[in-house]
Amino acid sequence: MRNRRWALLAVLLVIMVAMSGCFGGRRATGGVRGVVYAPAEDSNLYKAGGKLLVKDLVFSPSDGYERLPGAVVRVEGTRISGTTDYRGHFQLTGIRVGTQTLTVSHELYKPVSIRVTILQDTIVSIPGNTLRLHGRGFYLLIGVGDFDYTAWKSYGFGETDLEKMEAPKNDVSFLRNVLEYDNALVKGDIITLIDGQATYKEVRASLESLVSAMEQDDYLVIYFSGHGASRAADFDYDAIALADRPVTDTELREWVREDLFAENCLDINDVTLILDTCYSGSFADGVETWYDDVFSQKAFRKPGYTVLASSRNDQESSYYNTHPQLSVFTDYLIYALETGRGDLDGDGLFTAQELYTYVGSETWQATNGKQNVYLWPSGSRNVIATYPSDY
Amino acid sequence: MSKAKLAVIVIFVIAVLTAPSAQGKVPLTRDPAFHAIAWEHQGRIKLAIANTSPERQEFSVGFGYYLLGQRILEETAIQVPGQTILVTTHPMVWSDAETGYRTADMVFLRTRDGESAASAQIIGLHPATEHYRVDRFIVSAGQDAVMYIETPDPELGVDTTVYLSIGRNFNLGNYKGRVMVDKVYEGGLKRASDPPFGKGERPQDFHNYSYSWRGLRITAPTPKRFEGVQQLEFVIEEFVSTPEGTARHGLSAPPILVYGSDIILMEQ
Structure with a gap:
C-alpha cells in the first residue's frame, strides 16, 4: 500500500514536470555551420586519395x-x-555546449572528424580560419536621457517639454560591454x-580626438541613443538632443572632420x-536642413558614410518600459552582436547590411510594424564589429 | 530505501536540473490582450480599442503628438467591455502653443494605474501613414483585407527610382497566409469620363483627370476559423535609388484588425 502511494506520487510528478515543459527542457545548446569540400574528380588530389575538408563559409581551400x-555531418554521441546542401x-x-566532435561522411570518401567548441545560443563557424582585419575600431557611444534644462531653455524646451528616459544610458552601457568583450576587432578607442557628459562641446571634442587617432583602414562608429x-x-x-542643446545632422557630420582625414591621407570609407532615436532616418534622408547658419545639402548622405537608423524620418522609435529600460532597436543590436546572430553569412564580420537585415526584422516584429529600420546606403559593407573573439 | 521512493527523488532531481533558466533577453511589455488603431474619418478621429480579455478595461486616452517626448493635448477615459472591439469617434485636436500650430497625430493609451499601455499613429494625419489606404480597418474573420500602397513619392526627382518589395506571406498571430497583389496601377493621372461636376457645369469645357493610386492593390484573405483579435502584419521594403546611392527601409503595412466570431464589434 505504502509503495503504491509512492508510485502514484512518482507518476503525478512526471505528469507535472511534463506539463510544465521542463522535462528534458532547456539546457545550454548552440549550433555550428560550415562547408564540406572534396577533391575534384579530375584533380591530382582525387587520384592521390585526397580527404574531405571542412571549412567555414568564407575561406575556400x-x-x-x-x-x-x-555529405552527412553528425555530432558524435548524439x-x-x-546533410550538406547543393552548396x-x-x-x-x-x-550541447562544450567541445564536440563532428564526423563528416560520404560514400565516396573516408570519414573525417573535427572538434568544435559549441557556444550557448550561438551558431559558430568551423574554426581554423580567422578573418583578421587590418583596421582598428574607434567607437563613440553617446546616450542622453537626462538634460541640462537651463541650457535647453534657450532653445524653447523646459523640463516638461523634454522627456527624461533611462533607456539611453543602459543602451550605451550594454553596447560598450559587447563592443569591448565580444568584438574581435582590434580596438583603437572607445569613448x-x-x-550630462554628452554636451555639445564634449561630443565635438571626442569625435575630433577619435578621428585624429585614426589611420588608414580603421573604422569609425558613432552611436547615439536618445x-x-x-x-x-x-x-x-x-537633430538629436544632447545634454545641453540639439545638434543637427549637418553639424554632426561636419564634426567628423573630413579635413583631418585629408591631413592624415585617409580615405573616408x-x-x-x-x-536609436525617433525620426533617425532623417540623418541620411537627403533633406536639406539648417540651423544656426549651418546649412547642409545632404548631411550623412555622402559616399563613405553609412547610417543605420532605428526608424524612418517620420517614425517614432520605442523602448521597453521594463527594468532595466532598453531601447528596442538597441536591444536587438546588442543581441545580434553578442550571440553572432547578426553575422548572417558567417564570415565573422558584422556589416551594416547584415545588422539592418537582422535587427530590422526583429525590431519590426517587436513594434508591431510601427518601427522600420533605415539603412543608407543599401548593401553597405561597413564593418561595425567582428565575431567571434575566441577564434 | 524502496525503489519507488528512489524513483520519486530521481524524478525530482531531474525536474530541478532541467527547469528553464532565466535568459538575458528583455521580454516585450506589449499586452497581447488588446490592440488600438486610430484613423481620420471625415474630419474626425475614429479610435478602435480591442479588448480580448474577458474583463472590462478602462483606459485613459490621450490625443497628442510626439516631439522630444509625448505631448498630450486632450485626454479622455474610455471603458471597453471584455471581448469587444469598441470604436469611438472624437473631434480633431489642435495645439496653438508657442511652438506653433500642430494637429494631434498620435493616441497614447494608459491603464487606470497610469502605466503606458500602447500608442497609435492616427492614420491619415501622422506622416508615417500617408503611403496607404484601406477598404476597412476592422475586418471579420473570413473576409478579405484590402489595401492600397502608393509609389513612388510624387515629390521625388526624375532621377529617382523607387522599388517596392511586398512580402509573400502575412501573419495574423500564429496564422500565416498568402498576400495577393491584385493590380498594378499604371500611375499618374488618368483621364476621367464622368467627373462629378455640379448642375450647370459642362465637363467638356475642361480637361478631366482623376488621380489614381499609383501603386498596388493588396489583398489578404483572412481565415474563417479564427478567434480573438490580431493585427495583420506583412513586410514592405522600399528602396529609393538616386544617383548618390540607394537608401532602404521598411514601410508600415496598414494596421488592419481582424476579429473572430467570439468578439463583438461595437460602435459608440
Whole structure:
C-alpha cells in the first residue's frame, strides 16, 4: 500500500514536470555551420586519395577542391546530424555546449572528424580560419536621457517639454560591454558619453580626438541613443538632443572632420552612424536642413558614410518600459552582436547590411510594424564589429 | 530505501536540473490582450480599442503628438467591455502653443494605474501613414483585407527610382497566409469620363483627370476559423535609388484588425 502511494506520487510528478515543459527542457545548446569540400574528380588530389575538408563559409581551400553536396555531418554521441546542401553547406543546432566532435561522411570518401567548441545560443563557424582585419575600431557611444534644462531653455524646451528616459544610458552601457568583450576587432578607442557628459562641446571634442587617432583602414562608429527630431515630423530641423542643446545632422557630420582625414591621407570609407532615436532616418534622408547658419545639402548622405537608423524620418522609435529600460532597436543590436546572430553569412564580420537585415526584422516584429529600420546606403559593407573573439 | 521512493527523488532531481533558466533577453511589455488603431474619418478621429480579455478595461486616452517626448493635448477615459472591439469617434485636436500650430497625430493609451499601455499613429494625419489606404480597418474573420500602397513619392526627382518589395506571406498571430497583389496601377493621372461636376457645369469645357493610386492593390484573405483579435502584419521594403546611392527601409503595412466570431464589434 505504502509503495503504491509512492508510485502514484512518482507518476503525478512526471505528469507535472511534463506539463510544465521542463522535462528534458532547456539546457545550454548552440549550433555550428560550415562547408564540406572534396577533391575534384579530375584533380591530382582525387587520384592521390585526397580527404574531405571542412571549412567555414568564407575561406575556400586551395585549387583542386569543390563543394560536396550530400555529405552527412553528425555530432558524435548524439542523434544530431544533417546533410550538406547543393552548396556543400551544413548547419546543425541543438548541440550541447562544450567541445564536440563532428564526423563528416560520404560514400565516396573516408570519414573525417573535427572538434568544435559549441557556444550557448550561438551558431559558430568551423574554426581554423580567422578573418583578421587590418583596421582598428574607434567607437563613440553617446546616450542622453537626462538634460541640462537651463541650457535647453534657450532653445524653447523646459523640463516638461523634454522627456527624461533611462533607456539611453543602459543602451550605451550594454553596447560598450559587447563592443569591448565580444568584438574581435582590434580596438583603437572607445569613448562613452552618458547624460550630462554628452554636451555639445564634449561630443565635438571626442569625435575630433577619435578621428585624429585614426589611420588608414580603421573604422569609425558613432552611436547615439536618445531623443531625435526631424523636419519630416514637423520639427524645424533634423537633430538629436544632447545634454545641453540639439545638434543637427549637418553639424554632426561636419564634426567628423573630413579635413583631418585629408591631413592624415585617409580615405573616408568606413564611417558608420548608428542612431536609436525617433525620426533617425532623417540623418541620411537627403533633406536639406539648417540651423544656426549651418546649412547642409545632404548631411550623412555622402559616399563613405553609412547610417543605420532605428526608424524612418517620420517614425517614432520605442523602448521597453521594463527594468532595466532598453531601447528596442538597441536591444536587438546588442543581441545580434553578442550571440553572432547578426553575422548572417558567417564570415565573422558584422556589416551594416547584415545588422539592418537582422535587427530590422526583429525590431519590426517587436513594434508591431510601427518601427522600420533605415539603412543608407543599401548593401553597405561597413564593418561595425567582428565575431567571434575566441577564434 | 524502496525503489519507488528512489524513483520519486530521481524524478525530482531531474525536474530541478532541467527547469528553464532565466535568459538575458528583455521580454516585450506589449499586452497581447488588446490592440488600438486610430484613423481620420471625415474630419474626425475614429479610435478602435480591442479588448480580448474577458474583463472590462478602462483606459485613459490621450490625443497628442510626439516631439522630444509625448505631448498630450486632450485626454479622455474610455471603458471597453471584455471581448469587444469598441470604436469611438472624437473631434480633431489642435495645439496653438508657442511652438506653433500642430494637429494631434498620435493616441497614447494608459491603464487606470497610469502605466503606458500602447500608442497609435492616427492614420491619415501622422506622416508615417500617408503611403496607404484601406477598404476597412476592422475586418471579420473570413473576409478579405484590402489595401492600397502608393509609389513612388510624387515629390521625388526624375532621377529617382523607387522599388517596392511586398512580402509573400502575412501573419495574423500564429496564422500565416498568402498576400495577393491584385493590380498594378499604371500611375499618374488618368483621364476621367464622368467627373462629378455640379448642375450647370459642362465637363467638356475642361480637361478631366482623376488621380489614381499609383501603386498596388493588396489583398489578404483572412481565415474563417479564427478567434480573438490580431493585427495583420506583412513586410514592405522600399528602396529609393538616386544617383548618390540607394537608401532602404521598411514601410508600415496598414494596421488592419481582424476579429473572430467570439468578439463583438461595437460602435459608440
